[in-house]
Amino acid sequence: MRDNxxxxxxxxxxxxxNTALYHTQALEVLEKGLKKHTDAKSASYITERYDEIFLLMVAGFLLKTDKEWKEIRGGRTSYLELMKLITKHQEEVKNKWGFIKKWSREVFLKIAAEEIDVDITPQALFELGTVYWDTITRLTEPLEEGKKLLSHLYSKGYPVYLLTSSDGRLTSNNGFFEYDPKLSGSYKKNRMKALSLKGLKFRDVIVGDPEDKPLPGYYERAIKTIEKDMKKKIxxxxxxxxxxxFEDDLETLMEMNVGTGVLFKKGSSPMKKKNDIYRVGNLMEVVDLLSL
Ligand SMILES: [Mg+2]
Structure with missing residues (x-):
């Protein structure tokens, strides 16, 4: 019998x-947008550096060992330098909120433009960030198994919510980057709603603005939002x-004694790890594992 x-x-x-799949295509549109603010040669330089900064950030997120870092130009040192620069640009954000939004594309653009002394207005930086993200949203196709699983859950009457990180949309004021969680969050929420038109069925989205995964405050806010939406205590x-x-999606919730955690590692064989943690290599395996 299913658990209601x-x-x-x-x-x-x-x-x-998979957002990164569409990053390269979004670069072309970004370069076009940059040409409205600077000459073609500078636009091309800024786009190239923006790409390098993005890839270095991805490396910083994924790589753990020194051996892995050896494959990357500039190695871990260049990543740490970049993080210092990103942090410096968000001093005001850090003072006010106690954190920075390290994936903010507006800051990546600013850093790239500064290297060749191109001055792009704060408003233009935000607009260019929008151009980049809008292109990614337009191109994004949800993964097939994800669509299937969400449709299955919908047909069985299970409520589904998306828990997603912030895009870190930053505006600027007097030469400093500024963070408005409402603006950043509602932008991301609209991007996620566009996915429902591409076959992902869900009730609502909880975005990492202001606090983000894996902070307990993020999950507490998520649960409150869901309880309000379902009009009952859960x-x-x-x-x-x-x-x-595991670190971003499961660890904190496990500490809060969430019912079940499922770690999705594409291609791995399905297994029950311990207690109520499962691992799947294909999302649809969740249906059998949890008898849905
Ligand atoms: Mg993820």
Whole structure:
């Protein structure tokens, strides 16, 4: 018999979609946009550096060992230098909020433009960030298995919510970057709603603005939002969280005694790891594992 109390929470990136797949195509559109603010040669330089900065940030997120870093130009040192620069640009954000938004594309653009002394207005930086993200949203196709699993859950009447990180959209004021969680969050929420038109069925999205995954405050806010949406108190054991990162998606919720955690590692064989943590290599395996 199916458990009527279950509520499903999904991470988005690398679980239901793959944003990085569309990054390269978005660069072309970004370069076109940059040409409205500077000459063609500078636009091309800034786009190239923006790409390098993005890839170095991805490396910083994924790589763990010195051996892995040896493959990357500039190695870990260049990543740490970049992080210092990103932090410096967000001093005001850090003072006000206690954190920085390290993936902010507006800051990547600013750093790239500064290297060749091209001055792009704060407003233009934000507009260019929008051009980049809008292109990615337009191109994004949800992963097939994700669409299938969400449709299956929908047909069985299980509520589904998306738990996604912030895009870190930053505006600027007097030469400093500024963070408005409402603006950043509603932008991301609209991007996620566009996915529902591409076959992903869900009830609502909880975005990492202001606090983001894996902070307990993020999950507490998520649960409050869901309780409000469902108009009832929900016990933490009713939640099933599905994501591709143990640290970002599962660890905090496990500490809060969430009902079930599912780690999605593409291609790995399905297994029960311990207690209520499962691993799947294909999202649809969740159906059999949890008898849905
Ligand atoms: Mg993810």
């Amino acid at each position: 109390r279950r509520i499903f929470l999904f991470d988005v990136n690398h679980t239901l979609i 016990h933490i054991s009713s939640f099933v969280m599905i994501g591709n990162s």
